[in-house]
Amino acid sequence: MIKKFLLSASIFACIVSYTFCQSEQLVINFTQTLLPGQLTFENPKGSIKVTGYDGEVILVTSMLRFRDTEKKVINGMRRIVQNTPDISAEVNGNNVILLCRTIGKTVDFDIKVPRNFSLKLKSLDNGNVEVTNINGEIEVENTDGDILLENVAGSAVLSSVYGKISAVFREVNPNSPMMFTSFEGDITITFPEKINARLKMKSERGEILSDFDIKPVKRQSVMTNVENTRIYSLEDWIVGSINSEGPEYIIKNYNGDIYLHKR
Amino acid sequence: MKRQEIKEKLLDLLHGNLSPEEKEEVMAGLEKSGISRAEIESILSVSQIIDKTPSPEPSEKMDKRFYALIEEEKRKALLGEPEIKPKRSYSVSFLTPGLRIAAGIALFLLGWFASGWLGSVTPAENKQIADLTDEVKLLKETLVLTMMQQSSPVERIKAVNMTGDFDKADNQIIESLMRVLNNDTNNNVRLVALDALIRYSSLPEVREGLIASIGNQTSPLVQLRLAEIMLALNEKRAVPEFQKVLQNAGLNYSVRDKLNEAVVILL
Numbered sequence: 001m002i003k004k005f006l007l008s009a010s011i012f013a014c015i016v017s018y019t020f021c022q023s024e025q026l027v028i029n030f031t032q033t034l035l036p037g038q039l040t041f042e043n044p045k046g047s048i049k050v051t052g053y054d055g056e057v058i059l060v061t062s063m064l065r066f067r068d069t070e071k072k073v074i075n076g077m078r079r080i081v082q083n084t085p086d087i088s089a090e091v092n093g094n095n096v097i098l099l100c101r102t103i104g105k106t107v108d109f110d111i112k113v114p115r116n117f118s119l120k121l122k123s124l125d126n127g128n129v130e131v132t133n134i135n136g137e138i139e140v141e142n143t144d145g146d147i148l149l150e151n152v153a154g155s156a157v158l159s160s161v162y163g164k165i166s167a168v169f170r171e172v173n174p175n176s177p178m179m180f181t182s183f184e185g186d187i188t189i190t191f192p193e194k195i196n197a198r199l200k201m202k203s204e205r206g207e208i209l210s211d212f213d214i215k216p217v218k219r220q221s222v223m224t225n226v227e228n229t230r231i232y233s234l235e236d237w238i239v240g241s242i243n244s245e246g247p248e249y250i251i252k253n254y255n256g257d258i259y260l261h262k263r
Numbered sequence: 264m265k266r267q268e269i270k271e272k273l274l275d276l277l278h279g280n281l282s283p284e285e286k287e288e289v290m291a292g293l294e295k296s297g298i299s300r301a302e303i304e305s306i307l308s309v310s311q312i313i314d315k316t317p318s319p320e321p322s323e324k325m326d327k328r329f330y331a332l333i334e335e336e337k338r339k340a341l342l343g344e345p346e347i348k349p350k351r352s353y354s355v356s357f358l359t360p361g362l363r364i365a366a367g368i369a370l371f372l373l374g375w376f377a378s379g380w381l382g383s384v385t386p387a388e389n390k391q392i393a394d395l396t397d398e399v400k401l402l403k404e405t406l407v408l409t410m411m412q413q414s415s416p417v418e419r420i421k422a423v424n425m426t427g428d429f430d431k432a433d434n435q436i437i438e439s440l441m442r443v444l445n446n447d448t449n450n451n452v453r454l455v456a457l458d459a460l461i462r463y464s465s466l467p468e469v470r471e472g473l474i475a476s477i478g479n480q481t482s483p484l485v486q487l488r489l490a491e492i493m494l495a496l497n498e499k500r501a502v503p504e505f506q507k508v509l510q511n512a513g514l515n516y517s518v519r520d521k522l523n524e525a526v527v528i529l530l
Contacts, residue, residue, distance in 0.1 A: 139416050155417055157416040159449070159450050176421075177421060179455070183515065222462070224461070224464055224465070248424065
C-alpha cells in the first residue's frame, strides 16, 4: 500500500527548485475531480500556513526556521551546510498526504492549494497553523501554537491546548456541526450574521462575550446512578441558539475567554 | 460537418466510440464553433477518468444485512398474525321486555368477553409496529456505526450526536463510542464521545471502560472531564489510574490540580 502511495507520489510530485540556501518548493500535480481534494499533513515541528488560490496544483514551500550558516574549514575542506528538510507527498485519488521526516529541526511550511479543499492539519510542536481562503472541511489540532482561520467557508473542527483560536468564516455549511476547544487560549470566532446554529459553550474560568443575540435553549437533564442513588442534574453548558435551530457548535475552553463576533 | 451531426456525435466522442477520422472531423467542427482543442482534450480526459473510476459497491455484509431484513419482514407478512375480519351485523328485533333484558345481559357478557378477546389481539398489532420500529432503529444504528468510521471528524461528531436519539443503546453502540473515546485521532471527537457515554454510566461495563480509558488520554480537556465524571460517580476505582497519570511530569498544571483534588476526595 505504502509502495503504491510512494509510486504515485513519485509520478505526480517533482521537486522544481532545489537550492542549498533558499526555501524549496515541492509541486504536486493534482487532478481535481468532482469531489474536492483533501490534504493531510502532520508537521513534527514547525508552523503550517495553507492558502487557497486559483491554481490547480499544490505548491509546498518548506523552510528551516533556524538556518545552519556556519562556514568553516575542517581538515582543509569546506563544510557544506545541510539545510534540506526531508519532505515528500503521497497522492492517492483525491487524497494528498504530505510528509516531513526531518526530526528535531523546526521546519515552517507555506502551502498553496486550490480553494475548494479539505484540510487535516496537525502541528505537534513549536508553530502556529494558519488557513486562509479555503472552502471545505478544516480539521486542525495544534497543541502548543495558535490556530488562525481567515476568510474560510465550510466547517471547522479545531483544538489547541496552549494556543489561542481565531476563526473568521465567510460562509458556513448549514448541515455541519463544528467544534472549537482550547485549554489555555482565548477562542474568537466570527460568523456571518445570518447563520442558524445551536451553541453549546463553556469557559471554566473565563468570560463568554457575544455580538449575537443568543436565545437560551432549555438544557437537557442528565441522570447518573451513584451507588443506588439516582442524581438528576442539568447538563453543565450554556446552551443557546443563533437565529433558528441549526447544527450544533461546541465552543469550550478552560482558562481563556470566548468571543463571538458578527460579520 | 453540420452542427446537427456534430451534436449527434458528441456523446460518441466522449465515450471514445469514434474512428480517428470521425474524431478529427468532430474536433475540427468544435474548434470552428470556438472551443479550443485543449479544452476538448481536458473534457475528454475528465470523462475518461470518470469512466475508469470504479463506483463503490456496498459491502457484502451490508447487502446481506439489508436483504436479511427484507426477507424477515416478508416472512412475517406471509405467516402473518390473522387479520380481524369485520363481523356481520345482525338486525334483530326483540319483542318482550324479558327477552330485552336477557339480550342486554347477553350483550354485556359478550362485551366482557370481547374486550378480553380483543385485548389479546391488540398486542399482536402492537408487536408488528414494534418490530418495524426495531428495524428502523437497527438501520439507524448501522448508519451510526458506519459514520463513526468516516475520515471526516464532522461525520464522526454527527454520528456521536445521533447516538443520543436511541432511548436505550445496545452494546454495539456503546462499544463503538468506547472505541472513539480511546482511539479517535481527533481529541474533540473523543470529548463528544465521552459526553455521550455519560448517559450510560450506570452500566458496569461503561464504568469500567471509562476508568480504563483514563490512561489513554492526552488532551487536558478530556482528562479534566474524566476527573469530573469520576467525582460525580464517586468512583473509587479511578484513583490508581489518576495516580498513574499524575506521575507524568509534563501534565498540565490545571489538570494536575484537578486530579489531585479528585484523588483526595475519592480516597
